[in-house]
Amino acid sequence: MKIENIEAIVLRIPFSVGGISAAGVWGGAGMQAADSLLVKVTTDDGLVGWGETFGFVGIPAVKAAIEQMLAPACIGRDAAQIEAIGLDLQRRFHVFGRSGAIFYGLSALDIALWDICGKAAGLPIHRLLGGARRDRLPAYASLIRYADPESIATNVRRAMEDDYRSLKLHEVDLTVIRAARDAAGPDIEITLDTNCPWTLHEAIDMAQALEPLSLRWLEEPLWPPENFSGLAALRRQCGIPIAAGENATTLMEFHHMLGAGAVDILQPSPAKMGGISALRKVFALAEAHNTQVMVHTFYDGPGLLASIHATAALGDAEAMIEWRYFGMEAQVLGDTIVPQAGMIAVPDGPGLGIDPDPEVIQRYRVS
Template sequence: MKIASIEAIALRIPFTVGGVPAAGVWGGAGMQAADSLLLKVSTDDGLVGWGETFGFVGVPAARAAIEQMLAPACIGRDASQINEIGLDLQRSFHVFGRSGPLFYGLSALDIALWDLCGKAAGLPVYRLLGGARRGQLPAYASLIRYADAEAIAVNVRRAIADGYRSLKLHEVDLAVIRTARAAAGPDIEITLDTNCPWTLHQAIDMARALQPLSLRWLEEPLWPPENYAGLAALRRRCAIPLATGENATTLMEFEHLLRIGAVDVVQPSPAKMGGISALRDVFALARAHNAQVMVHTFYDGPGLLAAMHATAALGDADAMIEWRYFDMAAQVLGNAVVPRDGMIALPAGPGLGLDPDPEVIRRYRIG
């Protein structure tokens, strides 16, 4: 099963979000399309595996890293040697960065190789990871930032009407967050991802103000995101559980933040930090430190499937899947994994269980 070709495929799919998105770390205000980058790995015996990088404005850089660095180093290699390929590529290119576009490309490659190995074995990836505990996973609706009280109230109610019992906000304005809680009522679970806006002292003040809102977790409250000592200090003074990890890359980063007691909920992002192989290691590390894993999945292709298979096989009974709550013009994977009543079905076919829809690729491919 030799790697014969690697193709990076960029997509731009329009979406709406029940209002006007505010500016955020993913793009500017009023964004109306989601860019994603798929990876198609073909072997000499005719199998095809699919991966995905983290997208949005990072797509061109990740694509360049794949096409100019990673792909040429992989042609002719045995696709079943997932760990060996990943480690060799990290060692070969480490001087160019241990995070960012290069690692996004490595992540997509790892996911695609797991997909290939599952297809070659005739088994779903969750079976390769030890077997799934359940065939459906609870999903939470991850809303975009609106920075507007009226818009957040409308969309909180809309997500609840769609069957979600758990929501994630990306707001930083206290009045908007309070409006969201009022719109949701006391029985809907809310988490808050702030995308690293505050100093430690600002975060302490905000955590105190947020405490009456009964958040399940407060996510990435500090700048910079690798300020693990600051997170540990905040955790000692904060009654809300802290979550972080989507911007961590190497296993040593995860080990550091867990060892110093910086986090309650760790959030590895498979399309950023090394794919399924790295996810497997982080799940094991988190168990050793009594932390919960909630995989970061702000994407909707093979990266989402990677998170689902790993969570089904390795996560605890309360682990959820993040669902990007956009009204997409088309779904990369079709409608098979769209949540129903707050639950998302785990594909049971070989590999990741689903391939990207070729018609969606044809219609929305760019570059």
């Protein structure tokens, strides 16, 4: 089961978000399409595995890292040696960064290799991880940033009409966040991802102002995101649970974050931080620190599936799946993965359980 070919595939799929998106960390204002990067790994005996990296404006750098550095180092290797390949790639290329393009590409390769091994064994990945504890997981609607009270209220109501009982905002303006809470009412859970905008003192002031809004968690409130001592200080003064981790990559970063007492909720991102191999270790590390894991799943393809399998097998009874609530023109994985009544099904087929739709790839591929 030797790796014969690795292909990086870029997709651009239009979406509608019930209004005009504001500028954010993913890209400029008025975004109308989501770029994603899939990785297709083929073995010499014909098995195909699929992976995914974090997308948007960072795709060209990740694609180059895969094609020019990672893929040549993998051709001819045993696809079943997932851990050995990952460690070798990290050691070989660590001088070029322990985060960003190299790690994103490595993450996609890891997910694809797990897909191959599951298919070879005839088992879903959640079985390889110990077995799913649930066959469906609650999903929360993760909204784009609108930065407008009327638009956020409209889209909060839209998500509620689609039966979501938990929502994530990506807003930083108090007026907009209050409008979302007013539209949702007291019974809908709201989480807030601010994408690292504030100093510690600013975050303390904002947390105090946000406290009456009954947020489930406050996500990544500090700049820089690796300021774990600052997060710990905020957590000690904040009445809202603190969540972070999507920008951490290595296991050591998660170790330092948990050791500092920085978070109530840990958010590893499998398409950024080493794939399923690293994700299962982070689950174990979090359990040792009595910390809840809510996997970051801002993806539409194999990265989303990796999160679902790991959460089903390793997550606690309250673990949820983030669903990118974008109104995609087409679903990379087809309609079977779309949440129903606020719940997302855990695939039970071999490997990741669902392959990307070839017609969607053909129609929306840009490189």
